[in-house]
Amino acid sequence: MTVKKISMIGLPMDLGQTRRGVDMGPSAIRYAGVVERLEALEIEVDDLGDIVVGRPRLIENPNSNLKNLELVGKANVMLAENVDRIIGKGSFPLVLGGDHSIAIGTLAGVAKHYENLGVIWYDAHGDLNTEQTSPSGNIHGMPLAVSLGLGHSDLVNIYGYAPKVKPENIVIIGARSLDHGEKELIRDKGIKVFTMHEIDRLGMAKVMEESIGYLRGRTDGVHLSLDLDGIDPQDAPGVGTPVIGGISYRESHLAMEMLAEAGIVTSAEFVEVNPILDERNKTATVAVALMGSLFGEKLL
Known part of the structure; x- marks a missing residue:
């Protein structure tokens, strides 16, 4: 699938975790030149701006240990509505985060349009925890x-x-920090995971070949959810939960280039850029460079 039009929307939210600053992620990505980078590929970019989250008073829910449950839920409903509208108009939704809790809203808006949505979760973490x-x-x-x-x-x-996705339609790439409950869930649900062990052993090219082949045969659309902490902190330091020993900058470009060649990605989000923790906007610049590769930019 060749992308001709992208509708970009930001959700500047840091309520899904406790380290402030990731709400500035969409601004940092724009500052790093995302619109210019994509327009240079002859893609029409419609920047819809940011969903207004504001600075609401944080309310503790006595019936749940989940932080900011109501506020996170409300913001994700707004994002789902926007993403649903973008796809309905025939445009490619590109969502800028914000912490990774925004994927709840992105997937809610996307999955409505597919019978078997595939998901590539490019992340150091599985994000498979529950309240328990x-x-x-x-x-x-x-x-x-x-x-x-x-x-x-x-x-x-x-x-x-609910649900938005099926476990057999998910591929996690780059995992290297999984909680005990997440490991049990992965085994129980049979979720396909390429940890850093597989990436080191097989090489990124083989990992992406297998991922693309696996999803192509069973899905009618693929959502890419890319957390910048999937990349090694040497290359992407501006994230809230860095984990050493991650995917390299070049490996990540190869992954995006192979996804572009395969033409299977139908929606995407880039999350967890925190400029407060960054070095001269390095992580947002990496995010924009990877977007370039995802949408067809080539070295030659």
Whole structure:
């Protein structure tokens, strides 16, 4: 699939975790030249701006240990509505985060349009925690579980249906920090995971060949959810939960280039850019460069 029109929307939210600053991610990505980069590929870019989250008063829910449950839910409903509208108009939705809890809304808006949506979760973490298994109560560690229909009902049922994705339609790439409950869920549901062990052993080219072949045969669309902490902190330091030993900058470009050649990605989000923790906007610049490769930019 050749992308001709992209509708870009930001959700500047940091409520899914406790380290402030990731709400500035969409601004940092724009500052790094995302619109110019994509327009240079002869893609029409419609920047819809940011969903207004504001600075709401944080309310503790006595019935849940999940942090900012109501606020995260409300923001994700707004995102789902926008993403649904973008796809309905025939445009490619590109979502800028924000912490990874925004994937709840992205997937709610996207999955409505597909019978068998595939998901590539490019991340150091599985984000498969639930209220019962989460050590922290941070919702940014739960969006993939929520999208599978597992977790708090207020999140699971966002946009009026559940689940959004099936476990056999998911591929996690780059995992190297998984909680005990997540490991059990991966084994129980048979979720396909390429940890850093597989990436080191097989090489990124083989990992992407297998991922593309696996999803192409069973899905009618593929959503890419790329957390910048999937990339090694040497290359992408501006993230809230860095984990050493990650995917390299060049390996990530290869992954995006192979996805562009395969033409299977139908929606995407780039999340967890935190300019407060960054070095001269390095991580946002990496995000924009990877977007270039995803949408067809070539070295030659």
